[in-house]
Amino acid sequence: MKHVVVVGGGFGGYQAVSDLKGAGVRITLIDQRNHHLFQPLLYQVASTILSSAEVAWPLRLMLRGREDVTVMMAKVEGVDTAAREVLVEDGQRIGYDYLILATGAQHSYFGNDQWAGFAPGLKTVDDAIALRRKILTSLELAEKETDEARRAQLLTFAVIGGGPTGVELSGIIADLTKRTIWRDFRNIDTRKARVLLIEGAKRVLGAFPEDLSEYTRGALERRGVEVMLGRNVSDIGAGFVKVGDEEIPCGTVVWAAGVAASPAAKWLGVEADRAGRIKLGRDLLVPGYDDIFAVGDTVAVEWTDGKTVPGIAPAAKQMGSHVAKTIYARVVGKPDPAPFTYRHQGDLATIGRFAAVVKMGRVKMKGWLAWWVWGIAHIFFLIDTQSRIVVAWNWLWTLMSGRHAARIITRTGGDPRA
Amino acid sequence: MKHVVVVGGGFGGYQAVSDLKGAGVRITLIDQRNHHLFQPLLYQVASTILSSAEVAWPLRLMLRGREDVTVMMAKVEGVDTAAREVLVEDGQRIGYDYLILATGAQHSYFGNDQWAGFAPGLKTVDDAIALRRKILTSLELAEKETDEARRAQLLTFAVIGGGPTGVELSGIIADLTKRTIWRDFRNIDTRKARVLLIEGAKRVLGAFPEDLSEYTRGALERRGVEVMLGRNVSDIGAGFVKVGDEEIPCGTVVWAAGVAASPAAKWLGVEADRAGRIKLGRDLLVPGYDDIFAVGDTVAVEWTDGKTVPGIAPAAKQMGSHVAKTIYARVVGKPDPAPFTYRHQGDLATIGRFAAVVKMGRVKMKGWLAWWVWGIAHIFFLIDTQSRIVVAWNWLWTLMSGRHAARIITRTGGDPRA
Numbered sequence: 087m088k089h090v091v092v093v094g095g096g097f098g099g100y101q102a103v104s105d106l107k108g109a110g111v112r113i114t115l116i117d118q119r120n121h122h123l124f125q126p127l128l129y130q131v132a133s134t135i136l137s138s139a140e141v142a143w144p145l146r147l148m149l150r151g152r153e154d155v156t157v158m159m160a161k162v163e164g165v166d167t168a169a170r171e172v173l174v175e176d177g178q179r180i181g182y183d184y185l186i187l188a189t190g191a192q193h194s195y196f197g198n199d200q201w202a203g204f205a206p207g208l209k210t211v212d213d214a215i216a217l218r219r220k221i222l223t224s225l226e227l228a229e230k231e232t233d234e235a236r237r238a239q240l241l242t243f244a245v246i247g248g249g250p251t252g253v254e255l256s257g258i259i260a261d262l263t264k265r266t267i268w269r270d271f272r273n274i275d276t277r278k279a280r281v282l283l284i285e286g287a288k289r290v291l292g293a294f295p296e297d298l299s300e301y302t303r304g305a306l307e308r309r310g311v312e313v314m315l316g317r318n319v320s321d322i323g324a325g326f327v328k329v330g331d332e333e334i335p336c337g338t339v340v341w342a343a344g345v346a347a348s349p350a351a352k353w354l355g356v357e358a359d360r361a362g363r364i365k366l367g368r369d370l371l372v373p374g375y376d377d378i379f380a381v382g383d384t385v386a387v388e389w390t391d392g393k394t395v396p397g398i399a400p401a402a403k404q405m406g407s408h409v410a411k412t413i414y415a416r417v418v419g420k421p422d423p424a425p426f427t428y429r430h431q432g433d434l435a436t437i438g439r440f441a442a443v444v445k446m447g448r449v450k451m452k453g454w455l456a457w458w459v460w461g462i463a464h465i466f467f468l469i470d471t472q473s474r475i476v477v478a479w480n481w482l483w484t485l486m487s488g489r490h491a492a493r494i495i496t497r498t499g500g501d502p503r504a
Numbered sequence: 505m506k507h508v509v510v511v512g513g514g515f516g517g518y519q520a521v522s523d524l525k526g527a528g529v530r531i532t533l534i535d536q537r538n539h540h541l542f543q544p545l546l547y548q549v550a551s552t553i554l555s556s557a558e559v560a561w562p563l564r565l566m567l568r569g570r571e572d573v574t575v576m577m578a579k580v581e582g583v584d585t586a587a588r589e590v591l592v593e594d595g596q597r598i599g600y601d602y603l604i605l606a607t608g609a610q611h612s613y614f615g616n617d618q619w620a621g622f623a624p625g626l627k628t629v630d631d632a633i634a635l636r637r638k639i640l641t642s643l644e645l646a647e648k649e650t651d652e653a654r655r656a657q658l659l660t661f662a663v664i665g666g667g668p669t670g671v672e673l674s675g676i677i678a679d680l681t682k683r684t685i686w687r688d689f690r691n692i693d694t695r696k697a698r699v700l701l702i703e704g705a706k707r708v709l710g711a712f713p714e715d716l717s718e719y720t721r722g723a724l725e726r727r728g729v730e731v732m733l734g735r736n737v738s739d740i741g742a743g744f745v746k747v748g749d750e751e752i753p754c755g756t757v758v759w760a761a762g763v764a765a766s767p768a769a770k771w772l773g774v775e776a777d778r779a780g781r782i783k784l785g786r787d788l789l790v791p792g793y794d795d796i797f798a799v800g801d802t803v804a805v806e807w808t809d810g811k812t813v814p815g816i817a818p819a820a821k822q823m824g825s826h827v828a829k830t831i832y833a834r835v836v837g838k839p840d841p842a843p844f845t846y847r848h849q850g851d852l853a854t855i856g857r858f859a860a861v862v863k864m865g866r867v868k869m870k871g872w873l874a875w876w877v878w879g880i881a882h883i884f885f886l887i888d889t890q891s892r893i894v895v896a897w898n899w900l901w902t903l904m905s906g907r908h909a910a911r912i913i914t915r916t917g918g919d920p921r922a
Contacts, residue, residue, distance in 0.1 A: 151687075272575075
């Protein structure tokens, strides 16, 4: 029986495992974390609406009934393509007949890696919990701060990058400080918090039509977000962000500007684009190999007009499906399927309560209708019934009560600023 | 207007703040964490049934409507009784007219503080998340371990202390490994996990009638817990627990054996008992002071038969109420109320799914009826409607699906063993 090793249990890797059900292969799924993460809602964990268990599910539990699948929680350190083995931490080697690399992306600071410590991003559950702690702790410190300038600094939140994540984060931080939480404090007025969205391009949501970008900018500004367009960040350090020549004192900085592929290209020594993504043909095979596939954020595959397939969940899932189909064809001795073609289902982004933008084919929507479409679509795409019910309930509760359910600061040890 | 400072937002401190509503005083509640914790359900966070936000609530949110209360998240470092000021980290001083110390308890290793690193306890949300990570990571490591002895070690869980917390934890770890999670693994059979409950006395649940202790021991053993009675732990180190002369290789050790009061007695330089608790009269005033009260786990107050009031939530709440009543009487110029008398409402402990013991007055219950009483009582005592609904739903879901909702390992960084 052929052994398929899948590295990474995100959207692409999990879809491949899912579609290989009944293909007559043995599968090992390796991930350094124990869970599949529904990244589109991660910003709601960071912003105190959801708990992490509501957007992440143990891979083992998801694959409990699949006797053909072994889940392994381990960090992959390389691939020995000659021996056809995946190298795992502690020197273990996992042999494969087919390898699927679905290792995703990480943050890129465009050569300024020293910024990472001051401006963390939002890719993992741990990132989200850390950002939640940072936001809530800034408010706590501001409440007991007596120095006016230092207090204003703690109440300034900067989000860098005007894509969907940046829009969602800045919108929800504005909702949190200006609508939800202000009555909880006595010494500060969190409604006066500054929430900055800093974007180098001339508009937010560059992937959307221009009128939706314009609507989004307006909707953010009505919520109290200061949208800074065409402005580049020149430096980030302890307690400040520098935009061009202007240094802005800032308690919290979040990085939502750039991603780079995981080191899969380096493991294999193959060509990568500027963002570190493996350049693939439409067979999704890594060039030079006939048994190594790659999918999702870690690859660059041509789409249309010289663009590459976007780094979003539906694209990763479609690639995972295509690779599963290819492996199945080979196992049963059929020719490879027709080359992969990406079907773009649309773009969705939410701005805050009752405001979102949707573009699907020729349909454009904005405002509360788009917000309902966004919400229902996301509940539908959640993995299990339990999460659907709990997330739907939490959203309903947040709307009805004006309260956020998940405001606990964890890891409070001695120093709340750690 | 008199200023009341309350240190600690647990059951006792929060009750005092609650009862001082409308008393015509100004209140500052200081806690080093941002939340009130419902400790009786904390073991369910550790054992992957509940998320932390379901058993903890932001103090600010709970006191949002109380304009007379300021919440301050800060670590208290001492009291200057001459100046009547509480000393807070960073050198801040908070003046008081009345001070209520409700600082709770911490773990006591009976002089073996070096055990703390190997056998953490369960007092805070962070403790629960750390224990959850430890249990789940042990199973992950066992799944990929090839050495038989090392694998058996990873699958051995020892709980030290046969009080309610120890009984609950060992019972639920047995339920988790032997009933819930075993189908998720391919290389190990988690049903063969060893779960040890080690107690120095001759029976578990020493505060309960003997027949309920005996029932509990049997119920634990039927679930697969090895109950070791009359056995003392002589040493704990990396990967082992030593019981008498027997060294047991052990992946996870949890401390549920002893508590010691927080350092409030040291702050004041007053007499403490062996467990560090301030010895109080029935006026709940700290001896030598007319303006400093203390309540809850940090004090020793006489009850009956030479026993002291037990360190449980209802006792702390009753003390909090009594102190609020005293302060109110003083503010309106009335004499102090009659001395504090503790009303014991009963003892409850749960063993695992459909098994609990209850002793309330003359009523004794055990088995599934006691379990329902326990569950309904705990849902009733939760702080807000949102938590009641979500906890009730999670329990129902766990019962129906045989799945645990909160199995995400957080802080997985590079090394899952960290």
